[in-house]
Amino acid sequence: MIERMDKPYFEDYAVDMPLPSIxxxxxxxxxxxxxxxxxxxxxxxxxxxxxxxxxxxxxxVQQGPLNQAYLYSYFTSLLHNPWDLVGTKMRFAANxxxxxxxxxxxxxxxxxxxxxxxxxxxxxxxQRNQKGEVILKGEASARIPSRS
Amino acid sequence: xxxxxxxxxGRQLRTATYTVSEVDVKDFLGVVAEPDFAPLDDxxxxxxxxxxxxxxxxxxxxxxxxxxxxxxxxxxxFLFDYRNGTAMFGEQAIEFHRPLVVGESVxxxxxxxxxxxxxxxxxxxxxxxxxxxxxxxxxxxxxxxxQSYILFK
Numbered sequence: 001m002i003e004r005m006d007k008p009y010f011e012d013y014a015v016d017m018p019l020p021s022i023x024x025x026x027x028x029x030x031x032x033x034x035x036x037x038x039x040x041x042x043x044x045x046x047x048x049x050x051x052x053x054x055x056x057x058x059x060x061v062q063q064g065p066l067n068q069a070y071l072y073s074y075f076t077s078l079l080h081n082p083w084d085l086v087g088t089k090m091r092f093a094a095n096x097x098x099x100x101x102x103x104x105x106x107x108x109x110x111x112x113x114x115x116x117x118x119x120x121x122x123x124x125x126x127q128r129n130q131k132g133e134v135i136l137k138g139e140a141s142a143r144i145p146s147r148s
Numbered sequence: 149x150x151x152x153x154x155x156x157x158g159r160q161l162r163t164a165t166y167t168v169s170e171v172d173v174k175d176f177l178g179v180v181a182e183p184d185f186a187p188l189d190d191x192x193x194x195x196x197x198x199x200x201x202x203x204x205x206x207x208x209x210x211x212x213x214x215x216x217x218x219x220x221x222x223x224x225x226f227l228f229d230y231r232n233g234t235a236m237f238g239e240q241a242i243e244f245h246r247p248l249v250v251g252e253s254v255x256x257x258x259x260x261x262x263x264x265x266x267x268x269x270x271x272x273x274x275x276x277x278x279x280x281x282x283x284x285x286x287x288x289x290x291x292x293x294x295q296s297y298i299l300f301k
Contacts, residue, residue, distance in 0.1 A: 066179070089240070126163075
């Protein structure tokens with residue numbers, strides 16, 4: 001659960017500045033049922049522990065879009081308007097399993113001021129599990145208003 | 149013998165549609181808490197997600213993934229046996245042009261833009277798909293981007 005926090009303005013950011021990190025979890029296998037229904041994807045790899053174990057995994061695998069959703073939720077929680085999101089680029093690096101805790105964070109890569117005030121911020125973003133393994137990594141960019 | 153998928157480059161996939169349903173968004177918000185997008189509260193005076201209101205950006209990957217899955221057949225378009233093979237998502241890039249509205253129908257157009265083989269711990273093909281997700285009005289683009297699929301050999 002993301003708590004509301006003070007939203008930084010464009011002037012508050014600087015290149016190489018770390019973004020605050022937020023933890024999500026532990027992940028709950030029962031969440032995979034509504035997610036499977038939303039995705040219309042009942043692949044047993046996400047729902048059937050025995051099926052997953054027969055394929056060499058210790059448990060069912062959390063759906064990739066759900067991993068992404070937590071990282072999106074994290075990044076957009078920093079924005080004044082969540083739909084100021086401009087773009088994302090993400091690579092799926094590892095699986096998430098029930099009871100995992102996901103830590104999301106990032107760092108400012110670039111700032112592009114706008115003539116109208118504020119500007120676009122581009123950040124490296126990442127998601128790691130409790131063992132420090134990278135689950136998702138990539139970039140996200142968003143419009144940030146000016147304080148004035 | 150494994151399939152040569154390079155001949156798939158340039159293939160236009162079928163156009164699919166998806167309705168950003170209130171039920172899906174509510175179910176999603178039951179899993180991923182989004183303080184700015186509370187689920188519809190049925191009590192008097194309650195406010196939240198409903199028709200005409202916005203879905204959170206965190207729901208966007210679901211629309212992209214779900215929409216794209218409707219644009220292709222694993223066997224016919226990717227020459228891949230989904231029942232016995234192993235596939236996973238690779239990279240995804242999305243550019244956002246406007247917010248997603250709960251209740252709206254969107255169309256997803258996609259094409260295979262590249263196919264190449266890579267060697268990690270095992271050998272696999274990467275299929276890159278370029279997509280556009282649009283609203284019902286002409287020129288109303290919501291999202292555009294690329295999604296890659298990893299198909300293990």
